[in-house]
Amino acid sequence: MIEIHNLSVHYAQKKVVDDLSLTLGEAELLTLVGPTGCGKTTILQALAGLIPISEGVIKLGSQAVTAKNTLVPEKRHVGMVFQDFALFPHLTVEQNISFKLKDLNLVDHWINLLGLNPWRHAKPANLSGGQKQRVALARTLAHEPTFVLLDEPLSNLDAALKDDLRWEIRNTLKAAGVPAIWVTHDQEEALSVGDRIGILRDGRLEQIGSPESCYSKPANRFVARFLGEASFLPGVLKPDSNIVATQLGNAPATPVDSASGEVDLLLRPDDLSLNLDEQGNGEVIWSRYEGSARLYAVKTDNGATVKIRCSHENIAIPGQRVMLHITTTHPLAVFARMAN
Numbered sequence: 176m177i178e179i180h181n182l183s184v185h186y187a188q189k190k191v192v193d194d195l196s197l198t199l200g201e202a203e204l205l206t207l208v209g210p211t212g213c214g215k216t217t218i219l220q221a222l223a224g225l226i227p228i229s230e231g232v233i234k235l236g237s238q239a240v241t242a243k244n245t246l247v248p249e250k251r252h253v254g255m256v257f258q259d260f261a262l263f264p265h266l267t268v269e270q271n272i273s274f275k276l277k278d279l280n281l282v283d284h285w286i287n288l289l290g291l292n293p294w295r296h297a298k299p300a301n302l303s304g305g306q307k308q309r310v311a312l313a314r315t316l317a318h319e320p321t322f323v324l325l326d327e328p329l330s331n332l333d334a335a336l337k338d339d340l341r342w343e344i345r346n347t348l349k350a351a352g353v354p355a356i357w358v359t360h361d362q363e364e365a366l367s368v369g370d371r372i373g374i375l376r377d378g379r380l381e382q383i384g385s386p387e388s389c390y391s392k393p394a395n396r397f398v399a400r401f402l403g404e405a406s407f408l409p410g411v412l413k414p415d416s417n418i419v420a421t422q423l424g425n426a427p428a429t430p431v432d433s434a435s436g437e438v439d440l441l442l443r444p445d446d447l448s449l450n451l452d453e454q455g456n457g458e459v460i461w462s463r464y465e466g467s468a469r470l471y472a473v474k475t476d477n478g479a480t481v482k483i484r485c486s487h488e489n490i491a492i493p494g495q496r497v498m499l500h501i502t503t504t505h506p507l508a509v510f511a512r513m514a515n
């Protein structure tokens with residue numbers, strides 16, 4: 176188990192990690208997301224012992240690391256996986272994985288589990304990006320780390336490969352049974368592979384929880400926007416009611432921070448339906464073709480702009496009148512109305 180209590184990290188006078196606390200369960204995979212420069216890499220470096228911490232405690236099993244009571248990286252038993260793979264170019268796959276390793280049985284185990292047998296004697300230069308990342312992961316896990324830190328492991332790979340490899344990495348970490356923190360820019364990746372997801376802003380954790388809870392009940396508008404397309408529709412939520420009344424109809428509501436009265440309803444693009452209708456309640460502003468789907472922005476007759484994702488067969492062009500309905504049956508987050 177890893178526990179982080181009130182961790183802060185400064186670069187000169189600048190606090191880049193601010194009062195971070197979290198606990199990672201056995202074999203738990205936590206994804207950390209946030210805008211560029213919010214401190215994701217700094218957190219991993221601090222946990223690995225690569226940079227000093229300013230305040231707080233990092234508990235790694237029975238060891239408690241503080242600013243004064245530090246522990247060298249070698250003694251933390253942390254495995255790191257980087258976006259640039261960091262393999263030795265002159266060594267083969269097998270030699271890279273077995274480097275400084277005593278138990279060579281583990282080399283075969285991870286080579287087999289990650290499907291690397293055909294490339295066992297190849298050098299990194301002859302491998303694809305996905306194969307290199309598998310080697311890096313195998314090398315990390317063969318050293319039996321107590322926990323694993325992954326810094327944007329897929330960011331140098333193309334989209335098609337990313338999708339498969341993210342699941343392979345998740346399954347492999349689960350097979351290894353070690354806790355891991357996976358930093359990514361990609362909110363879809365974070366939502367899909369994490370057991371829990373943490374959303375950072377300016378070095379602070381804005382929310383941590385299951386992907387479903389953070390996506391459907393974000394703690395604030397920043398989290399709502401960061402995790403996916405978010406539209407905010409004005410509505411009225413009666414006190415002690417769980418129905419919000421809006422210009423597009425009523426919807427089941429879950430208030431954030433006890434919001435009531437004049438509220439803004441969080442709508443995701445798949446919470447709505449759209450049909451061409453001259454007598455409708457809005458007008459298409461723009462549309463984007465996405466392959467299997469189309470994303471529309473519609474201005475409602477009351478002046479709000481909402482985004483809707485429909486089947487690619489549902490075609491409307493900018494300027495056309497459409498009828499929007501809220502179709503979702505699960506409760507939608509509502510926030511206190513923001514003053515203009």
Ligand SMILES: Nc1ncnc2c1ncn2[C@@H]1O[C@H](COP(=O)(O)OP(=O)(O)OP(=O)(O)O)[C@@H](O)[C@H]1O
Nearest residue numbers: 186187191209210211212213214215216217218360
């Ligand atoms: N060695 C350093 N000296 C001074 N400031 C630094 C140093 N490294 C990082 N920073 C600053 O600390 C802040 C956090 O950087 P960090 O790399 O942790 O962010 P990040 O969330 O990982 O960003 P990205 O998503 O772009 O990789 C940034 O403002 C960055 O400029």
